Amino acid sequence: MDYREEIKQLRDALNEHGYKYYVLDAPTISDYEYDMLNRRLEELEAQHPEEVTPDSPTQRIGGKTLEGFASYTHESPLESLQDVFSAEEVEEFCQRMDEALGKETAYSLEPKVDGLSVALEYREGVFVRGATRGDGRTGEDVTENLKTIRSIPMVLPDKLPRLIVRGEVYMSRAVFEELNAQREIQGKPLLANPRNAAAGSLRQLDPKVCAERKLDIQVFNLQLAEGREFVSHQETLDYLASQRFRVIPHKMLSGTAACQAEIARINDNRMEYPFDIDGAVIKVNSLTDRVKLGSTAKFPKWAVAFKYPPEKKPAQVLDIVIQVGRTGVLTPKAVLTPVRLAGTNVTNATLHNQDLIREKDIRIGDTVIVQKAGEIIP
Structure with missing residues (x-):
């Protein structure tokens, strides 16, 4: 077999098995078999360095320590959400939506991951850049560290000219507890909580350190898609799932009572998620309705975040x-x-x-x- 063909087959196989393991949680080969495929690819790329590409599975952990993070301007601002704290405020929000749109509004309701918001940019289906939210308009380019997150696909099935998605990077509770147990044995200060641990890990100047922290991501919004039209938030989430992203759990519903019930259900089952949550997000489903509703100087009018009281x-x-x-x-x-x-x-x-x-x-x-x-x- 020609070495170029073998490299392509190995990359395709590693991407497929990585998706099954890190996104679907349904591996079909052993860790040893995966490592052997990866080693063979590393050997071929060492023999033919001209064939190494940035999206190769071997390039997830860069070998170079960064001197600092460059700033990144978000083309589509990463807006924050207005917080609500009571059933009455949820009811007021739903009534405002119905009155403004003249109909019973359909919503997507999702757990609010307590992590660090990032944007991921793809060109022609290849991951090229990722940045922290920052102030919503300007963040930090943390591409090399984001590459270490195995559930972020390096290549997508569709080759749109440009695609930007938004997600929340987090450290799972299991990884957090394991990391703190190791730090206690080593006599190091314990990390305060998973959110701070994730934020600190993503801003490590050495990508190898970030890789050791085993961060993960939940993708929850499509920021920009050139060459593709969508009518609803549900449609965008279905599309992102088809592109092999780990998409936030969500329910489509309408009416205040249904929203209140789902907010309560998420809170009752919060420990079933691998990530910490600090609330639930209610979003208008129709993208046309979102444009009609618009935004204030600070927040989009078509969504709110219900914040749970401290346990x-x-x-x-x-x-x-x-x-x-x-x-x-x-x-x-x-x-x-x-x-x-x-x-x-x-x-x-x-x-x-x-x-x-x-x-x-x-x-x-x-x-x-x-x-x-x-x-x-x-």
């Missing part, structure tokens, strides 16, 4: 100990029966100072309600 659980105070900070400040800390909150096990909570202990009359043996401030500090 609270009871725990018993087993002991009260004094913690010495790096600057010598003494802080009382409650040792608790373990409770699981926002995806992590909590065994301690700060009591701030003696005045707080006196004011709340906190004693060993008391049962207390524990929550995370900003889903970070108990």
